[in-house]
Amino acid sequence: MNDERRFTRRDSLKAGAAIARAGALEAANLAAFASAWAQTAPWKPEKGAKLQLLRWKRFIQAEEDGFMALVAAFSKATGVPVAVLNESLDDVQPKASVAANTGQGPDIFWGLYSLPHLFPAKCMDVTDVADYLGKKYGGWVPSAVTYGKSGKGWIAIPVGYNGNVINYRQSMIEKAGFKEVPKDTAAFLELMKALKAKSVPGGFALGRASGDGNAWVHWCLWAFGGNLVDAKDKVILNSPETVKALEYAKEMSNHFVPGCAAWNDSFNNKAFLESQVSLTNNGVSIYAAAKANAGKDPKAKEVMDDMNHSLWPVGPVGKPTEFHVAYPMLGMRYTKFPQATKAFLAFTLEAENYNPWLQAAVAYITHPLNAYDANPVWTSDPKLGIARDCAKRTLTAGGLGSVGEKAASALADFVILDMFASVCTDRASIKDAIAVAERQARRIYR
Numbered sequence: 001m002n003d004e005r006r007f008t009r010r011d012s013l014k015a016g017a018a019i020a021r022a023g024a025l026e027a028a029n030l031a032a033f034a035s036a037w038a039q040t041a042p043w044k045p046e047k048g049a050k051l052q053l054l055r056w057k058r059f060i061q062a063e064e065d066g067f068m069a070l071v072a073a074f075s076k077a078t079g080v081p082v083a084v085l086n087e088s089l090d091d092v093q094p095k096a097s098v099a100a101n102t103g104q105g106p107d108i109f110w111g112l113y114s115l116p117h118l119f120p121a122k123c124m125d126v127t128d129v130a131d132y133l134g135k136k137y138g139g140w141v142p143s144a145v146t147y148g149k150s151g152k153g154w155i156a157i158p159v160g161y162n163g164n165v166i167n168y169r170q171s172m173i174e175k176a177g178f179k180e181v182p183k184d185t186a187a188f189l190e191l192m193k194a195l196k197a198k199s200v201p202g203g204f205a206l207g208r209a210s211g212d213g214n215a216w217v218h219w220c221l222w223a224f225g226g227n228l229v230d231a232k233d234k235v236i237l238n239s240p241e242t243v244k245a246l247e248y249a250k251e252m253s254n255h256f257v258p259g260c261a262a263w264n265d266s267f268n269n270k271a272f273l274e275s276q277v278s279l280t281n282n283g284v285s286i287y288a289a290a291k292a293n294a295g296k297d298p299k300a301k302e303v304m305d306d307m308n309h310s311l312w313p314v315g316p317v318g319k320p321t322e323f324h325v326a327y328p329m330l331g332m333r334y335t336k337f338p339q340a341t342k343a344f345l346a347f348t349l350e351a352e353n354y355n356p357w358l359q360a361a362v363a364y365i366t367h368p369l370n371a372y373d374a375n376p377v378w379t380s381d382p383k384l385g386i387a388r389d390c391a392k393r394t395l396t397a398g399g400l401g402s403v404g405e406k407a408a409s410a411l412a413d414f415v416i417l418d419m420f421a422s423v424c425t426d427r428a429s430i431k432d433a434i435a436v437a438e439r440q441a442r443r444i445y446r
Contacts, residue, residue, distance in 0.1 A: 030069065033352040034077035041347070042132065045080045045340035053344075054085040055110040056092055056327070059269070059285040059364060062292070066360030070353045080340045089210045089265050093118070093412055099332060107335040108344065112210060114147060114397040114408035116156035116330040123155035124331035124338055129346045130154040137351070138370035141391045146403050147326045156330035157345045160365040162283040163390030164215040164324050166310045168202075169303075172278035175199040181279070181310035185223055188313040189252055195278050196255040202279030203256040203271070205263035206421040208414050211325045212265050216281050217420040218323040221245045222395060223315025228410060228441055229401035235441045238434050244316070246423045246430045253424035261425045273303055283325075284309060284387055288362035309386045311393075324366070324394035363387045406445050415440045 053071075058064035071082050085106065087095060092111040099105030100119035109115065116123045130148055134140050140148070144158040166181050173181065176194035195202050205213040221227070225241035253260070257277045259267075268280040273290060287307055293300035312322050329348070331341035347353060349369065358365055359377045363384035367375065368391050378388040398407035410416070419437035422428040428436065 030073045030352065030356070031076060033350075034073040034347070037347065037350065037352075038077040038343075041343055042128070043339045043343035043346065045078050045343055046337050049078075049080045049337040049340035051080060051082045051108060051335075051337060051340055051344060052085065052106040053082055053108040053110065054087060054092065054095060054106040056089045056112065057086040059283065060288050060292075060361055062288075063357070063361035063364055066357040070348060070357060073353070074344055074347050078340070078343060080337075080344070082344065090208065093210075099334075103334045105332070107337060107341055108329060108331050110159065110327060110329040112162075112325050112327055113214070113411055114326075114328075114403050116147075116328055117150060117397075117404050117408040118412060120150040120155050120405065122333050123150075124333055124335070124341060125153045125155065126157055126331060126342060126345060127154045129157060129342050132346060133157070133349050133369060137349070137372070141368055141370065143326065143391055143394050143396050144368035146396045146398075147328055150404070156328040157349070158326050158368045158391075159329045159348060160327045160361075160367060161391045161394065162211065162285075162325040162327065162364060163366045163387035164212065164281055164283060164322070165386055165390070166279065166312060167272060167282050167284075167286050168279040168308060168310065169200070169272075169275070169306050170308055171306050172199045176278075181313070183311075183313055185248065185313045185315040189248065192252050192255045192279075200275070200278040201255060201257040203260040203263070203268065203277050204253075204281055205265070205268060206253070206256075206261045206417075206424055207263045207267075208417065209263060209265045209267075211283075212268060212281055213263070213417045213421075214411060214414070215323045215325060217249070217417050218395070218399070219312050219321050220249050220315075220420070221416060222321035222323070222399065223313070223317060224248060225315075225317050227400045228416060229399065229407075229445060231400050233398075233401045233404075233406065233445055235438060235445050237438050237441055242434060243430055246420065246433065249420050250423050250430070256424075261421065272307075273300070275299070275303065281312075283364045284362065284384055285364045287383055288364055291362070308383055311386065320393055321395060322390070322393050324390040326391075326394070326396075327365075366390045409444050410441060413440065413444070415444070 096109040100122040147158045148154045148156050176199040178191050182188045204216045224245035226245045230236050271277040272286050290300045290304035294304045358375045363377050366387050378385050396403050397411050415437050419433045422433040
């Protein structure tokens with residue numbers, strides 16, 4: 001028995017040392033690449049340059065660790081210190097807007113959806129960076145071009161996406177009489193009813209959740225053929241299709257787990273990990289969190305083993321209407337260090353940085369450049385591969401319309417999310433909720 005304990009401890013120490021050596025080797029390789037890259041990159045940082053970057057607060061620790069390793073390698077190679085600030089998803093947009101209006105603040109913002117289109121004239125032109133990366137890495141996916149460009153030039157680099165998919169517990173949906181998540185909205189509603197009646201209820205955020213809340217209500221609106229605006233940015237929200245989408249959401253919300261009206265982007269993660277909810281929408285960060293803790297927490301292992309992911313059901317329109325979360329990174333025109341800013345943006349998506357970071361993010365981050373389809377993370381775990389093509393599948397913030405300042409404002413003001421929440425929580429009738437949202441939209445799109 002004593003020998004077994006000594007062997008186990010010795011074996012563990014050897015494994016730990018091997019991991020440490022591998023980590024040191026990876027860091028050395030990254031440092032060597034960064035040094036060589038800095039010598040040949042088209043962008044030469046200004047003398048005395050220093051950058052401040054404000055990003056969304058991480059959902060997966062390994063993702064943040066991977067990103068900070070990338071930052072450290074850039075700083076060491078270029079001599080440009082980069083201070084990284086972290087804010088919640090919902091706080092990035094207002095802070096970026098204040099900075100744009102006052103002309104002072106962080107040099108780089110990393111937010112979500114169409115953030116740069118709230119103030120396109122205040123964003124740096126990064127067309128040269130986008131052209132460099134697109135040519136080198138197999139081209140940009142179409143939605144990245146839509147989010148990145150304003151007019152003929154690029155105002156941001158869509159660094160990644162969060163694939164917003166259905167997270168579910170296999171045993172719980174089986175208890176409700178289903179072996180998999182249905183692929184159409186009619187059957188999906190029956191699943192939600194059965195979960196509440198026979199198993200553990202599901203639920204989606206109805207609070208002002210910038211990621212999860214916006215993702216599911218836009219999916220629902222589009223699935224039934226509703227749209228905020230048409231192709232010419234004319235408001236068309238008041239339609240029979242919007243009514244059908246709200247009727248569907250209302251019926252579905254009658255079977256939600258209690259408390260969804262107050263959920264922000266973190267509440268459903270916690271509820272799912274604590275087995276309080278059987279089905280919700282999220283990135284694959286719930287699975288990643290369970291996987292990270294499975295070795296020390298039996299409950300986490302239970303969740304990890306029992307959960308899976310699916311794409312959103314298709315509605316009466318007959319085609320996917322998914323809305324995945326884009327994460328654009330933009331440099332501000334007021335920065336004193338535009339060359340350093342461009343260098344950092346380009347450096348982030350170079351393969352030597354981006355491939356390890358995608359793996360560290362455990363598929364929570366999905367790529368905008370076609371070359372990264374080959375990243376090993378997509379085949380490393382059958383429960384993660386579903387996120388690979390989210391950037392290619394997603395509709396964009398403008399829906400049928402353009403992704404510009406108006407679409408960005410409608411999203412930032414939660415026009416669609418508040419309309420759905422009002423109906424689902426009985427704060428307003430469908431007719432009144434549409435009327436309020438329509439008035440808001442007409443003010444934005446006037």
